[in-house]
Amino acid sequence: MPGPVRYLEDFEVGRVYPIGSARFEEADILAYARKFDPQPFHVDREAAAASMHGGLVASGWHVCSVLMRLLVENFGNPRTSLGGAGVRDIRWIKPVRPGDRLDASVRMLEVKASTSRPDMGLIFKRFEAVNQAGELVATMEGREFIRRRPATEGVATMEKRAVKGIDHAVVVVKDIGKALATWKRLGFQVQPRGFHTRLGTANHLMIFGDNYLELIGIVTPNDFNAERRTWLEKGGGLANAALRTDGADLAHAAWTEAGLQPDAILEFGRDVDVAGRKEQASFRTVRLGTKRAKLLGYFACEHRTPQFVYRPEWAKHPNGVTGLAGAVVIASDPYLDEDYVGRVFGAANVKRADGGLLVESGGTPIRYMNRAAFERRYPGLKPARNDDHPALLSFAVAEPMAVAALFMGNGTRHTILGDGRVLVGPEAADGVCIEFAKG
Numbered sequence: 001m002p003g004p005v006r007y008l009e010d011f012e013v014g015r016v017y018p019i020g021s022a023r024f025e026e027a028d029i030l031a032y033a034r035k036f037d038p039q040p041f042h043v044d045r046e047a048a049a050a051s052m053h054g055g056l057v058a059s060g061w062h063v064c065s066v067l068m069r070l071l072v073e074n075f076g077n078p079r080t081s082l083g084g085a086g087v088r089d090i091r092w093i094k095p096v097r098p099g100d101r102l103d104a105s106v107r108m109l110e111v112k113a114s115t116s117r118p119d120m121g122l123i124f125k126r127f128e129a130v131n132q133a134g135e136l137v138a139t140m141e142g143r144e145f146i147r148r149r150p151a152t153e154g155v156a157t158m159e160k161r162a163v164k165g166i167d168h169a170v171v172v173v174k175d176i177g178k179a180l181a182t183w184k185r186l187g188f189q190v191q192p193r194g195f196h197t198r199l200g201t202a203n204h205l206m207i208f209g210d211n212y213l214e215l216i217g218i219v220t221p222n223d224f225n226a227e228r229r230t231w232l233e234k235g236g237g238l239a240n241a242a243l244r245t246d247g248a249d250l251a252h253a254a255w256t257e258a259g260l261q262p263d264a265i266l267e268f269g270r271d272v273d274v275a276g277r278k279e280q281a282s283f284r285t286v287r288l289g290t291k292r293a294k295l296l297g298y299f300a301c302e303h304r305t306p307q308f309v310y311r312p313e314w315a316k317h318p319n320g321v322t323g324l325a326g327a328v329v330i331a332s333d334p335y336l337d338e339d340y341v342g343r344v345f346g347a348a349n350v351k352r353a354d355g356g357l358l359v360e361s362g363g364t365p366i367r368y369m370n371r372a373a374f375e376r377r378y379p380g381l382k383p384a385r386n387d388d389h390p391a392l393l394s395f396a397v398a399e400p401m402a403v404a405a406l407f408m409g410n411g412t413r414h415t416i417l418g419d420g421r422v423l424v425g426p427e428a429a430d431g432v433c434i435e436f437a438k439g
Contacts, residue, residue: 004323007148008080008113008146010165012108014307015107016106017108017310018104019071019074019104019106020104023099023100024097026099030056036061037061039059042059057095057097062096063092076144079147083145084144085144090139093139095137096138101131101132102130102138113148118148120147122143122146124143125143126140134313149161162251163243163244164361166242166324167211168205168214169327169393170238171430176202176217179215179217179430180215185428186319190215191207192204194270194271195271196270198268200222200225207310207315208317208321209315227297237431238389238393238432241296241327243299243345243361244362245300248265248284251286252286255288260340263286272309279308283301285300287299295329295336295389296327296366296390298344320398321395322398322439325437326367327364327365327390329369329388329389331369331370333370334357345359354369356368379417380415382426384427384432392435394435397438401422403422404422421435422437
């Protein structure tokens with residue numbers, strides 16, 4: 001499966017994008033080396049044992065080829081990726097031996113628009129591969145041609161965009177401690193509790209390759225979390241989609257021009273532990289919120305320190321989830337928020353489809369549909385509430401049946417559909433219906 005559609009403007013310098021894992025079996029090491037790199041320590045066990053490596057090791061070019069395969073399968077997308085422009089500074093830091101599993105990621109170093117081709121640009125990225133012991137084994141840097149976003153798409157300026165799709169979804173919970181256990185049971189790696197002191201809230205995150213899920217609980221009631229407390233009175237659950245942006249100031253200006261009357265920019269941070277070091281993750285947000293939206297609330301989130309949020313080691317989940325794949329809002333009139341979301345995302349990203357409303361921005365669609373359409377698309381699922389509300393989150397997984405096996409083992413009620421999707425009801429996920437689909 002290709003990665004999400006990302007135009008040049010969607011890439012953020014400093015962000016780390018996990019691209020998957022690969023295991024190096026002895027047969028594969030031998031087969032590759034015999035054909036492309038027949039040095040004795042790659043093809044002959046006895047010679048390898050007598051070498052400085054003390055045993056058979058994979059060709060460095062084999063490692064590079066595997067990284068390229070992961071990049072194609074999990075990062076690039078043929079709609080926007082136009083091919084490589086070279087690699088440099090390849091380093092093979094530790095040998096890769098039979099049975100080793102490598103986890104790979106791409107760190108964005110530079111994003112540069114072309115001066116001669118206005119429809120494209122270059123991204124400069126650093127590949128990093130670590131083994132099962134957490135040791136860095138290989139790095140290399142590469143350049144790739146990427147298509148730029150057409151001028152008709154999205155809320156945009158000439159160079160930067162106010163809205164770039166979903167950065168994370170926000171689920172408001174009554175008991176943050178119980179929520180931690182709930183989502184671990186669903187097979188997610190849940191990050192330790194963080195505190196927004198100024199906001200009076202605590203959170204737990206589930207990080208994926210290019211987006212994440214945030215659970216929020218109230219710690220100290222104050223003016224900043226009044227809207228969250230109102231949402232809890234209605235039943236809690238999915239409350240907001242936080243939107244990626246090239247800058248909070250840009251989002252505020254664009255939404256003001258669109259007549260949305262955004263709140264003032266809010267700056268805050270929280271402590272986070274990164275590899276044993278205490279760091280400060282900082283953010284600037286622009287809220288529209290559920291008071292202005294009739295259904296799902298939106299706000300823009302500028303990450304000042306993405307390196308302290310999007311960590312590849314945090315994106316490994318027992319259930320195999322690789323990313324947030326979409327959201328569904330139940331609405332008796334699916335077109336109720338059409339004008340509103342058109343001004344939030346830009347009219348080009350909002351269309352009527354299948355009797356409902358489809359918002360496509362950044363590769364993570366949001367669907368507005370009536371209850372009958374919801375029941376047809378998600379048979380057997382009973383939403384937590386009888387009124388109009390944001391009802392479901394969809395997650396992409398490598399193997400849905402592996403998710404089903406996990407749930408069978410821990411007793412989580414679920415439904416397996418004929419097309420392979422796995423559904424979980426809101427009673428098992430803090431009021432949110434969940435879909436796991438291959439992707």
